Amino acid sequence: MMLTNKIAEKVSCLSRCIGNAAAILILPLIVLIIYSTCKRYFFNNMPSWGYEVPIFIYGISFLLGGILCQVNGKHVNVDILPKYVSIKWQKRLNVFSNIMIAVACFIIACYASEWAYEATLLNERSVHQTDFNPTIWWFKWFVPIAFFLVALQSIANIILPITNVEKS
Secondary structure, three states: HHHHHHHHHHHHHHHHHHHHHHHHOOOHHHHHHHHHHHHHHHOOOOOOOOOOHHHHHHHHHHHHHHHHHHHOOOOOOOOOOOOOOOHHHHHHHHHHHHHHHHHHHHHHHHHHHHHHHHHHHHEEEEOOOOOOEEEEEHOHHHHHHHHHHHHHHHHHHHHHHHHHHHHO
């Protein structure tokens, strides 16, 4: 059990690091939006990248931020059933929900990997038809990566409480 506990702790540490980095991405997003808005309203000259780059930054922040929510247990949760059952059953419901999250995220990661792989092969570009017209295949890889990491964190959320109970 000690090895699984160490792996689960490493996954949680990685999740925190990635989630915190995703949170920091909001700062350049704010700067870019303010810059683009000022250029548009005061100089009537919005940069060609002013629409798509913030979408990329926000999307990456949103996807990777889900990992931080999962590690901190701050995800959306329905507390109707847990408040009416014992602590023992609350723990069981927590394990069950983490298993469901992990399975769903692994499935989504598999399908999204195919989607991102096809975009990579096509060297897919933005459909917004701006002068900037960036490639977006690299952005699509954040979807399977983020869902895979959320699934790993869900598994760590199951392992860590079990190993902590066994220690005491």
